[in-house]
Amino acid sequence: MSRLGDRSLITFLQALQQTIVKVELRADSVVKGRLDSVDENMNLTLSDVSFTPLQGDTKQLPFMYVRGRNIRYVHMSPKINPATIIEEQRTRIAQVRGIHARQMMSLKAAPKGDQETD
Template identity: 40%
Template sequence: MGMRNNARRSERSLVCAIQALVGTHILVELRNDTCVRGLLDDCDDAINVIIKDSLVEDVQGVEKKLPLIFIRGSHIRFVHIPLNISISQAVEDRLIWRRFVGTCGYLAKSDGHCLPKEPFLSNLL
């Protein structure tokens, strides 16, 4: 029951927009003016994010490559949405995915075949 309430809570907040970006390259600005670019690997309901293959740039412009970075949600100022992403479609696809993918991790299609978990389903439905 608690997990269901968390899912519904994230659907009613902007966290679903960030979760819809999982698997895309993003730019995150932190409260200390540091910028992190990379592939968004995961995002939880507190907007804690994991970014793979990241490039971290501090205030002085010094860049550092990191294979994996965890950023606490309270340290995030902005998450820039890539221009090629329709955020409304991405959120819609993510909500469909969350509602219809079972605990086994597969989505059953009407023809009886199963598809692996896929956050962006607009091309499959």
Template identity: 30%
Template sequence: MNEMFVGTSKEKFFYHNTLLCLVRAMQGHNITVDLRNDSYICGHVENVDGYMNMSFTNAVFCNPRGDEYHFQQLFVQARNIRYVHIPETMSILNTIRNELTHGKKKEQKKPSEKSRKAKKALKQHMETVASLNN
């Protein structure tokens, strides 16, 4: 995963406090996802959002009767997901650790320039504090 997680504050909460970070680390891998209606999807995970909605490419959907349907692109809502199969070749702890530490590498922001109003308020505050010491 080469990009930092971007989303709403609610999505960031889910990312850092649930196993969403593990599922998000599956982007770019071929995995199997079991759905609540006893069907499953095998395919290449293109994207996972902050609510665990998943987009697949080159996916195969298999219904409970065993019929297979091929899709170039397929979107699955999180509420329909029962189970995400993590490949055996992936170390779960290392994957989570790598995903979370990568998200903390942010660009260094330069200190923001204070507005004239903020500078004036700070100056008045400092004068008030100085007069209290006298």
């Protein structure tokens, strides 16, 4: 994810992973479940889902994939402090980037004679 992405709605949604969210869709339906993953296109994977169409009965589903372009709103628990979870997510991203940078530096620093040849 780019550094601009660190300050995006996607970062916020990624910080909400493993919490219960309610997602209103453009098709006037509602999905409620545990947010398992969010990708760079804001596509969501949820589990233990309750799906309620505009007209019809609520259906219980083990999981659901929601395309980002179909999302109208994402609601979260009022107990969650958005500023706190965003900062925690940005810290996790920085830690992962630091680990990756150290690994790349150690690979560059490895002596050439240690590399295998075909």
